[in-house]
Amino acid sequence: MTKSELVRLLTARYPQLVARDMEMAVKTVLDAMSQSLVSGARIEIRGFGSFGLNHRPPRMGRNPKTGEKVQVPEKFVPHFKAGKELRDRVNLLPGDGQESGL
Amino acid sequence: MTTLTKAELADLLFEKVGLNKREAKELVDDFFEEIRSALASGDSVKLSGFGNFQLRTKSQRPGRNPKTGEEIPISARRVVTFHASQKLKAQVEQHSGELLES
Numbered sequence: 001m002t003k004s005e006l007v008r009l010l011t012a013r014y015p016q017l018v019a020r021d022m023e024m025a026v027k028t029v030l031d032a033m034s035q036s037l038v039s040g041a042r043i044e045i046r047g048f049g050s051f052g053l054n055h056r057p058p059r060m061g062r063n064p065k066t067g068e069k070v071q072v073p074e075k076f077v078p079h080f081k082a083g084k085e086l087r088d089r090v091n092l093l094p095g096d097g098q099e100s101g102l
Numbered sequence: 103m104t105t106l107t108k109a110e111l112a113d114l115l116f117e118k119v120g121l122n123k124r125e126a127k128e129l130v131d132d133f134f135e136e137i138r139s140a141l142a143s144g145d146s147v148k149l150s151g152f153g154n155f156q157l158r159t160k161s162q163r164p165g166r167n168p169k170t171g172e173e174i175p176i177s178a179r180r181v182v183t184f185h186a187s188q189k190l191k192a193q194v195e196q197h198s199g200e201l202l203e204s
Contacts, residue, residue, distance in 0.1 A: 010133065086138050
């Protein structure tokens, strides 16, 4: 499913909204989520999951072209952890397994 | 640090897209429900500019109860992984310096 398919599916659920409003709505939600992570704030959506940032320490890297060693500075990377409902619905064997609570 | 939740997303849809409060709340729920049901049906979700949700099938592997040390198999399962887009990763990386200072 792509963003435009998501817009189409949602538009079908809201006959009072035109597709352009729904595009705007989907863009608003995704921009707010991106902006939240960029500012260092977590995102928590009950039943779906949470987004946060993971820290990556500085490391020595190598320029693959020249073989030259370069210092890669520490940084943050986005991270997602699926919530229980999403995990259970996606799993092939729902409700199975001791680790489903992790 | 603040956390972004469905309530704030609904407020944004109310302010920026002009939905009424009830529609805004419903739309936020439906937004995540469409993504969940696509994933539950085995479809990956690609939200350009934000990131991709993909499915991975994991076969059964040996596990251990960390409390008792007892060996128990972790059953085969399907899990969701999220890969942030290059755009989102770059934006987060750009602001990493400010986040590290705070």
